[in-house]
Amino acid sequence: xxxxxSREAVFQMFALIISVIVVHAIYVTVIYPRAAAVLAEQLxxxxxxxxxxxxxxxYVTVHDFEPEACLIxxxxxxxxxxxxxxLVTRERGMFDQQLLPxxxxxxxxxxxxxxxxxQVDALPEAQRELLLPRVAAxxxxxxxxxxxLQDVATSMQRLVESEGNRLDSELAxxxxxxxxxxxxxxxxxxxxxxLALRMAHRAVEGDVTPVTQFLGSAFNATxxxxxxxxxxxxxxxxxxxIQERLALDAEAWCEEHLIRHLHVS
Numbered sequence: 103x104x105x106x107x108s109r110e111a112v113f114q115m116f117a118l119i120i121s122v123i124v125v126h127a128i129y130v131t132v133i134y135p136r137a138a139a140v141l142a143e144q145l146x147x148x149x150x151x152x153x154x155x156x157x158x159x160x161y162v163t164v165h166d167f168e169p170e171a172c173l174i175x176x177x178x179x180x181x182x183x184x185x186x187x188x189l190v191t192r193e194r195g196m197f198d199q200q201l202l203p204x205x206x207x208x209x210x211x212x213x214x215x216x217x218x219x220x221q222v223d224a225l226p227e228a229q230r231e232l233l234l235p236r237v238a239a240x241x242x243x244x245x246x247x248x249x250x251l252q253d254v255a256t257s258m259q260r261l262v263e264s265e266g267n268r269l270d271s272e273l274a275x276x277x278x279x280x281x282x283x284x285x286x287x288x289x290x291x292x293x294x295x296x297l298a299l300r301m302a303h304r305a306v307e308g309d310v311t312p313v314t315q316f317l318g319s320a321f322n323a324t325x326x327x328x329x330x331x332x333x334x335x336x337x338x339x340x341x342x343x344i345q346e347r348l349a350l351d352a353e354a355w356c357e358e359h360l361i362r363h364l365h366v367s
Contacts, residue, residue: 114275117181125174137165168290168323172283176330179279183337190344196234197355209365215246233265234352241356249366258356266349273342280334287327294320
């Protein structure tokens with residue numbers, strides 16, 4: 103389990119670095135130049151025609167620092183969600199394998215539990231670390247040690263519950279990112295409004311262009327952050343749902359394919 107956490111920590115670090123590099127490269131090569139060209143074109147059109155209404159531009163909407171930071175965090179969050187999703191898919195793959203070849207009607211006595219336990223221990227290390235083999239091994243060890251079916255069932259349920267809580271707690275970084283994105287958007291709003299207020303004297307003199315630009319940047323930051331947060335929250339809740347189903351299915355599998363075959367002579 104410690105190796106799993108180490109691999110995940112390394113993945114999180116490299117995913118963040120790659121997200122920063124990729125998103126910033128796109129901004130430097132595409133977003134910033136095109137946004138500057140669109141703003142210059144709109145400014146010239148407004149000076150030529152006071153009634154000119156500038157059309158919405160995606161490049162202008164996302165060209166500030168706060169939307170860039172939100173998109174960096176969004177790409178990082180998507181990478182972490184994809185990583186977790188892959189782990190859950192790998193866990194669910196164990197349900198399709200015949201982990202314990204127990205025929206219908208067969209009884210497992212405490213003396214036989216260690217024989218089936220050796221079959222679980224014979225799995226490759228990568229598979230032994232998965233949830234279902236660990237729960238099955240724990241159940242067999244408990245049965246061989248206590249010879250008490252009620253204690254075995256209760257212990258198995260507690261293990262599955264603790265594993266479900268662990269899976270949920272490992273989403274802490276993802277939840278922090280989803281919380282941080284709208285916070286960054288609000289920071290961009292406050293910064294844009296502050297810059298607009300600093301240019302209030304220009305509006306009094308009759309030039310409202312700087313004020314409108316800064317106000318537009320302020321509200322664009324909030325819009326980008328909230329839209330991004332909505333998409334990520336949907337994916338996070340879907341991930342949380344399949345993790346909860348994984349724990350419940352592991353408990354149901356043990357009750358159906360293992361515990362009901364346990365008998366005390």
